[in-house]
Amino acid sequence: MTLVQARRSPREKATTSTQVRHGEALGRLIQDAADTLGVDKSTFIRAALEREAARILEHQRRHVMTPEDAAVFDAALDHPARSKAMTDAVRLYRSRVVYAD
Numbered sequence: 001m002t003l004v005q006a007r008r009s010p011r012e013k014a015t016t017s018t019q020v021r022h023g024e025a026l027g028r029l030i031q032d033a034a035d036t037l038g039v040d041k042s043t044f045i046r047a048a049l050e051r052e053a054a055r056i057l058e059h060q061r062r063h064v065m066t067p068e069d070a071a072v073f074d075a076a077l078d079h080p081a082r083s084k085a086m087t088d089a090v091r092l093y094r095s096r097v098v099y100a101d
Contacts, residue, residue, distance in 0.1 A: 014046075 022030075034044035065073065080086075 020045075 030044065031041055034041045037044065039047075
């Protein structure tokens with residue numbers, strides 16, 4: 001959600017309150033940023049919290065592998081080497097199954 005979206009069309013009715021205690025410096029930073037964007041402090045905080053929460057959840061849903069891990073994973077997906085038992089099973093299957101093309 002962008003700040004413009006937050007200001008123009010809230011996704012849901014704001015019925016829950018969360019209190020956050022912070023120092024003077026953070027308060028000034030938040031107010032300056034909100035003023036710069038032309039929104040009130042509550043709108044700025046809601047949009048920033050939503051954006052950061054979505055970013056964290058998206059990051060946690062992805063599994064990032066090292067190149068070494070990716071190579072091991074890729075190798076595990078390769079077809080197994082042919083064995084006599086596998087070849088015999090394929091021959092037996094082909095002798096019993098008739099394709100109707």
